[in-house]
Amino acid sequence: MLRLFESWGLITNEAGRLTATAASARYLSGKSPDSVASYIATMKYKSSVRELYEVLRDGGANTWHVWRGVTKSWDALMQTDEFADLNTRGMEERGQVFAPHLATLLDCTDESSIIDVGGGSGVYSAYLLMRYPALTATILERPPVDQLARRCLTERKLYPDRARVIAGDMFVDPLPRDASLHLYSHVLHNWGSDKVRLS
Numbered sequence: 390m391l392r393l394f395e396s397w398g399l400i401t402n403e404a405g406r407l408t409a410t411a412a413s414a415r416y417l418s419g420k421s422p423d424s425v426a427s428y429i430a431t432m433k434y435k436s437s438v439r440e441l442y443e444v445l446r447d448g449g450a451n452t453w454h455v456w457r458g459v460t461k462s463w464d465a466l467m468q469t470d471e472f473a474d475l476n477t478r479g480m481e482e483r484g485q486v487f488a489p490h491l492a493t494l495l496d497c498t499d500e501s502s503i504i505d506v507g508g509g510s511g512v513y514s515a516y517l518l519m520r521y522p523a524l525t526a527t528i529l530e531r532p533p534v535d536q537l538a539r540r541c542l543t544e545r546k547l548y549p550d551r552a553r554v555i556a557g558d559m560f561v562d563p564l565p566r567d568a569s570l571h572l573y574s575h576v577l578h579n580w581g582s583d584k585v586r587l588s
């Protein structure tokens with residue numbers, strides 16, 4: 390929440406010292422004549438805000454509430470072809486924005502191989518491979534996303550020579566032991582800490 394408030398310009402965080410900005414003092418302080426605090430307070434009765442509140446109270450697990458037909462589990466939907474395809478396309482599109490920056494910021498000079506756990510289309514590994522020609526990658530994904538990853542990496546001419554794709558479950562199957570770099574991108578936020586420790 391603090392990061393969110395910071396990005397909204399409501400607080401500043403200088404070495405852990407949190408300070409309300411002029412905007413939040415003006416609009417959110419009950420003492421200010423311009424306060425909209427009562428208006429904001431009504432939001433807590435909205436179902437979407439309630440859901441966020443419950444997630445925070447639960448310790449951050451189950452952050453993806455979905456509703457499609459009779460299915461309410463994101464995890465279950467991701468194992469169906471149509472949703473997995475749509476979601477993986479979405480991850481790929483977002484990755485095309487972020488992955489070039491990862492490849493610029495993450496120094497892989499001394500790395501030999503990546504294991505990209507829950508790697509989706511493999512877009513983050515792909516950009517790292519494009520920047521570091523000696524690097525290889527393994528994408529671990531559950532079916533049917535593993536097939537989508539193979540397709541995307543083939544289009545990028547990285548599969549099968551520099552990238553391989555393993556179908557598996559990160560909570561159950563042993564990870565390949567030869568990787569020097571373990572990449573978890575937008576993966577661990579879906580579960581609580583007990584389950585995350587398992588991966």
Ligand SMILES: C[S@@+](CC[C@H](N)C(=O)[O-])C[C@H]1O[C@@H](n2cnc3c(N)ncnc32)[C@H](O)[C@@H]1O
Nearest residue numbers: 480507508509530531534557558559560574575
């Ligand atoms: C939010 S997506 C992130 C994909 C990619 N890492 C990215 O950042 O674009 C989470 C991915 O984790 C995969 N995943 C979820 N549970 C998994 C499991 N138990 N084992 C392996 N992959 C899993 C999903 O199939 C999905 O592609």
